[in-house]
Amino acid sequence: xxxxxxTKPSADDPLSALExxxxxxxxxxxGWEVVTVRAASVNHHDVFTLRGMATPEKNLPIVLGxxxxxxxxxxxxxxxxxxxxxxxxxxxxxxxxxxxxxxLSEVYDGTQAEQVAVPRRNLVDKPxxxxxxxxxxxxxxxxxxxxxxxxxARLRPGQRxxxxxxxxxxxxxxxxxxxxAGLTVYATSRDETKRARAIELGARDAVETGGRLxxxxxxxxxxxxxxxxxxxxxxxxxxxxxxxxxxxSGFNPGAELNRVYAKQLRVMGSTxxxxxxxxxxxxxxxxTGVRPIVDSEVPLADARRAYEAMLAGDMFGKxxxxx
Numbered sequence: 558x559x560x561x562x563x564t565k566p567s568a569d570d571p572l573s574a575l576e577x578x579x580x581x582x583x584x585x586x587x588g589w590e591v592v593t594v595r596a597a598s599v600n601h602h603d604v605f606t607l608r609g610m611a612t613p614e615k616n617l618p619i620v621l622g623x624x625x626x627x628x629x630x631x632x633x634x635x636x637x638x639x640x641x642x643x644x645x646x647x648x649x650x651x652x653x654x655x656x657x658x659x660x661l662s663e664v665y666d667g668t669q670a671e672q673v674a675v676p677r678r679n680l681v682d683k684p685x686x687x688x689x690x691x692x693x694x695x696x697x698x699x700x701x702x703x704x705x706x707x708x709x710a711r712l713r714p715g716q717r718x719x720x721x722x723x724x725x726x727x728x729x730x731x732x733x734x735x736x737x738a739g740l741t742v743y744a745t746s747r748d749e750t751k752r753a754r755a756i757e758l759g760a761r762d763a764v765e766t767g768g769r770l771x772x773x774x775x776x777x778x779x780x781x782x783x784x785x786x787x788x789x790x791x792x793x794x795x796x797x798x799x800x801x802x803x804x805x806s807g808f809n810p811g812a813e814l815n816r817v818y819a820k821q822l823r824v825m826g827s828t829x830x831x832x833x834x835x836x837x838x839x840x841x842x843x844x845t846g847v848r849p850i851v852d853s854e855v856p857l858a859d860a861r862r863a864y865e866a867m868l869a870g871d872m873f874g875k876x877x878x879x880x
Contacts, residue, residue: 558582559880560670561860563662564618566609571868574607577860580620583666583674590677592627592637596693596854597668599863599876600624600726601780601805602660607864612663622669622878623661626683626692634689636839638679638832639696641665654704654829660697669860671880681836684843694849694875695838697829698726702734702778703838704830705800710776714739717774719792721745722781723755723763726875727802729850731778732758737845743770745785754873758850776800783807790816798823850874 560580567574583591603621605611612619623639639661646657661667665674683692706712712735720731723744735742736759744755744763752763762771767788775797777789782804789799790813801824816822830838842848852872855863856879863876 558671559857560620560666561622561857561878562618563606563621566607566614566617568608571604571607572861572864575861575864576618577858580666580670583672585674588677589674590629590680591672591674592625592629592635592680593672594625594627594668594670594880595689596626597622597670597857597878597880598624598693598697598726599669599860599867599878600697601803601867602697603662603669604864604867606662616664619662620666620668620670620673621662622667622673624693624696625668625673626689627673629680633680634683635680636683636692636695636835637661637668637673637675638681638835639668640829640831641676641679654831660829669857669878671857679832681832681839684839687839687842687848690851690854690877690879691849693877694726694730694851696835698875699730699734699849700830700835700838701802701828702727702730703841704834705778705802705827706731706735706738706740708830708834709825709827710798710800712738712740712776715741716776717741717743717772719743719745719770719774719777719789720755720760721777721779721785721789722766722805723760724748724751724870724873725780726849727780728778729758729874732760733847733850734841736760737841737847743774745788751873773797778802780804781806783810786810787813790822793820793822795820796822798825801826802828852876854879
């Protein structure tokens with residue numbers, strides 16, 4: 558089958574570790590099922606795998622991708638929850654995302670292929686009014702945004718949230734979900750066009766990266782990291798929270814502990830979500846009518862083009878591979 562594979566770690570030249578070509582079809586262990594992939598989206602996690610940061614080198618080569626929507630052998634249309642038990646683990650705690658678990662493409666082959674093996678319990682029915690491309694955007698970026706807003710920060714309608722770095726799949730997901738839940742949203746970007754598009758999605762205002770907001774916020778979603786973390790702390794009301802689902806610009810910002818303790822701020826990591834949360838997210842999209850923002854659909858055979866766009870930051874929304 559055709560698949561997108563990380564062949565080796567390459568911190569400085571991740572595209573050199575990317576291979577699009579033939580791979581063996583999956584042979585599912587007991588309790589797993591093969592899904593014929595109709596769409597699989599690309600995430601920064603995939604780039605981290607190519608750089609040698611997301612899985613040990615001993616696990617390579619491995620098929621990339623943690624997001625997929627497709628069809629089972631009996632014709633069921635499904636969304637694949639990407640958090641899977643590690644080898645030898647049988648009991649799964651649905652309240653703990655990473656107790657004894659990993660993400661598809663870390664230990665087991667991922668979703669950017671014509672077929673993927675997934676635990677049967679991880680299959681969520683895809684509603685008819687969600688396309689395969691839309692559904693394939695949900696299991697990583699959209700689920701992470703849902704868990705941060707409503708599970709970790711427990712934000713309520715009328716509260717305020719800042720989204721750093723508008724443009725990527727996680728940032729657009731956070732803006733759309735927050736607005737659908739009645740939150741006031743602000744966004745930042747270095748790119749004027751992306752700031753305008755964030756406002757089109759429902760942000761009340763969008764400012765240049767590091768710029769002054771019209772008011773302080775209750776929460777900040779900061780997946781940028783080193784370049785924006787100080788601004789995130791400065792933007793919070795007393796008692797507010799910075800939610801950290803990643804750090805694309807670097808992992809070691811200044812801590813500014815004086816600001817943290819003086820204003821009693823919280824810094825909270827969050828990534829992915831539970832099967833229960835993915836099911837709830839799917840229901841939310843059906844009930845509200847909101848849909849993932851898709852930058853482009855790219856044939857699986859041309860996956861390198863999608864990775865080039867992600868590395869260049871040349872996107873707004875999700876990049877989706879279609880076998």
